[in-house]
Structure formats: structure tokens, C-alpha cells
Amino acid sequence: MSLVQGQWFQLLYELLTVGFSLKQAVRFSAILLPKMQPFVKQIDQRLANGLSFAQAMKPLVKIDTFYSLLLAEQHGALLNTLKSISDFRSLYQRQKQKMHGLMEYPLILLAMLLMIAAAMKGWLIPEMQSLQSTWTLPYWPILKQCLGGLLGVSLLLLMYRLDRFYHQSRIGQVEYLCRLPIIGRGFCDYYAYYLCSNLALLVQQGISEQKMVAYVKEFQTNALLHQLAIVYEQHDYDFNLMVKKYRCLPAELSLLVKCGLTNDDLAKRLQVLSQMKFKHLIRLTEHWLTMITPVMLGLIALIVLGLYLSILLPIYHSMQGVIQ
Known part of the structure; x- marks a missing residue:
């Protein structure tokens, strides 16, 4: 849809x-x-x-x-x-389709490797163990416990983070997304684009800050603009403090406000800033997409290395036994 x-x-x-x-x-x-x-x-x-x-x-x-x-x-x-x-929805769908295309080949390879690993675990490894039933990797039980514990802790941490995220206010959720490592920059660009374009419409009407805040406060309480207006009023209309505190507000906003421009000129510059953030978001997502294939191939390489080691280590140990 x-x-x-x-x-x-x-x-x-x-x-x-x-x-x-x-x-x-x-x-x-x-x-x-x-x-x-x-x-x-x-x-x-x-x-x-x-x-x-x-x-x-x-x-x-x-x-x-x-x-x-x-x-x-x-x-x-x-x-x-x-x-x-x-434009934004077209960008989202275009990048989504490109991501699916980039992941298709690595995912097929990954599925084939997992099938090979399952076959090895079900047939090859038991056969090799029957030839030398006394040998096992000395560190394998400890490694399994560590991996299981790490997976359990990761799942609990993820559930805690999700629960905390969904119980935050709208502005808290936006700030959380903007502070995420790597992808947080993309959220910063998107919300800067969204806020600047809407702020330009309000500024263009030539109304005072107080009237703008009063107007936006009439929006639903779960709207981002409503919550930002509440916080802006609580900070005594100190725009510089708002920009320093919230990452969803671009730093360029405080510079524009300090210039003392007329409402029409300020609205035009806000629209330009909005378009700049949108273009930067496009470049950023393009960069992320170029990283998908190397990451997936690196994961596949690690799986291949693990399969080789699971075969070669028992053989190496058997040869040591024969030589001794």
C-alpha cells in the first residue's frame, strides 16, 4: 500500500x-x-x-x-x-527495492551454506565422531555456553529497549532514533527535512512566535510538532537552547534565526534547508546500500571458515594421533 x-x-x-x-x-x-x-x-x-x-x-x-x-x-x-x-515515499520504495536486489544473491548463498551446515551436522560430523569418538574440541562446551548466554542477554536487552522506546513520548522516540549509531544520522536528516518544511509554512504567515506556538499546541498531543511547541514554550522561547538539546533540530536553524531576516526570506531559506537535508538523506541511504553486499559477503566468509574448521580440525587431530 x-x-x-x-x-x-x-x-x-x-x-x-x-x-x-x-x-x-x-x-x-x-x-x-x-x-x-x-x-x-x-x-x-x-x-x-x-x-x-x-x-x-x-x-x-x-x-x-x-x-x-x-x-x-x-x-x-x-x-x-x-x-x-x-518524493519521500518514492525515495523510500526505490531504496527498499534496491536493498532487496543487493541482498538477494548473498541471501541465496547464505541459505545454501546453512543447508550444507545442517547436512554436515546431521551426517558428516557424526560419521567423523564415530571414527574417533574420544575426541572433542576442548573449548566447545564453554563456547556454546558463552554464545547461548550472549544470545539470551542480547534478546533481553532488545526487548527492554523496545519496551522503553514504545513507552516514551513522541519527541523522546524521535530523539532516541536520532541518537542511534550509524543510522541515527539518517533520522536526523529526515526530521530536519520534515520540521523545516513545516516551519517554513508557519513563518511565511508572518505571525509571532507566541501565536505559532499557540496554534501548534492545538494539534494532537502525540504529534511531534505539538510536543516541540510545548518544550519551546517551557524553554522561554530560547531557540538556541532547543537546537543544542534536540538532535532532530538542525544546527543551521539557530544561524538562520540569528540573521534577523524578514519572514518571507526566512521561509525561503527554511525551504532550501529542508531540500538540502532531503538530498543529504538520499546520499546517506545510497552510501548505506553500498555497504550491504560487503557485510553480507563477510558474514558468508565467516560461515565458510567455520565449516572448514569443523571438518579440518578433527582430521588434523586424527593425523596427530597416527603420527604419535
Whole structure:
């Protein structure tokens, strides 16, 4: 559904660009994308009942996407936001498909090696042990206990982390994701892109900080923008302190605020910063994808080494016995 939804947002953007009204574009999209007919029917029914486009989309998208659409619709930037949503979903699906393609060959090799390992454990190793039943690896029982203990501790730690993550506030979850090793940089770029694009819409209206905060505080309590507005108010509107404390806010924001720009100029620069973060996210995911194949092949190499050792060590020990 995510892939088709991305195509639908892109189609809706294109139809609105060529002059369709919103209701016409929604209805016509059901003809061009038959898979989306149940989805589009719900939206069309809500629009017919007098709801705005964002309100019609609310049950069908994530809360952050809903508020992006709401802000865009209320401030006359729906086209740009539809384009941004479709671009991000297209990027997600494109990188996902590329990742599947890169992992396909290593996973086939890995499956074959695991089958060979299972066959060795079920047939070859018992045969070799029957030839010399007195020999076993002296460190094998200890190694098995260590590996089992390590696996158990890792599972418990993972369950604890997941439980702690899901019981945090939305802003706490975002900060946790942004602080993860390696992939945390990608989350920082995504949330910087999301926040800058929405902040640009608010700044463009020329309202004061207090009014912006009051407006965003009316959002649902589990929305990221709502929770950031609450924290911003608690910090006495100190933007520099906010940027230092939260990684989801890019450091460039504090520099833009200090420049003393007009609202229009600040909104334009926020949009540029948002696009820069999006492009950096693309480059970052491309870099991660290039690392998948070497990591998988390294894992396969370790498995092959383990298989060789499981065969050669008993043979080596048998030869030592013969020589002695």
C-alpha cells in the first residue's frame, strides 16, 4: 500500500498542476489507479461530507503526515507538500527495492551454506565422531555456553529497549532514533527535512512566535510538532537552547534565526534547508546500500571458515594421533 500511496500522491500533484480541482483529481485518480479505489472512495466520501482534504486523509496516514497536509492546506501550499510527500515515499520504495536486489544473491548463498551446515551436522560430523569418538574440541562446551548466554542477554536487552522506546513520548522516540549509531544520522536528516518544511509554512504567515506556538499546541498531543511547541514554550522561547538539546533540530536553524531576516526570506531559506537535508538523506541511504553486499559477503566468509574448521580440525587431530 505504501508504494501505491506514493504513486497516488504523485498523481494527485500532477492532476492539480494541470488544472483539476481537488475533488475532480481525487475521483479521476481512482480510474488511473484501480488498486487505490477503496482508499480513494473513503476520501471522496469524506470530502463530500464537507471535510477538508487533510481531515479526509487523517485516518489513512500517519499523524505527522496529516499535520503536514493540514498546515499546507491552511496556508496555500498543498501542491508543494503533495510533491514532498510523493518524493519521500518514492525515495523510500526505490531504496527498499534496491536493498532487496543487493541482498538477494548473498541471501541465496547464505541459505545454501546453512543447508550444507545442517547436512554436515546431521551426517558428516557424526560419521567423523564415530571414527574417533574420544575426541572433542576442548573449548566447545564453554563456547556454546558463552554464545547461548550472549544470545539470551542480547534478546533481553532488545526487548527492554523496545519496551522503553514504545513507552516514551513522541519527541523522546524521535530523539532516541536520532541518537542511534550509524543510522541515527539518517533520522536526523529526515526530521530536519520534515520540521523545516513545516516551519517554513508557519513563518511565511508572518505571525509571532507566541501565536505559532499557540496554534501548534492545538494539534494532537502525540504529534511531534505539538510536543516541540510545548518544550519551546517551557524553554522561554530560547531557540538556541532547543537546537543544542534536540538532535532532530538542525544546527543551521539557530544561524538562520540569528540573521534577523524578514519572514518571507526566512521561509525561503527554511525551504532550501529542508531540500538540502532531503538530498543529504538520499546520499546517506545510497552510501548505506553500498555497504550491504560487503557485510553480507563477510558474514558468508565467516560461515565458510567455520565449516572448514569443523571438518579440518578433527582430521588434523586424527593425523596427530597416527603420527604419535
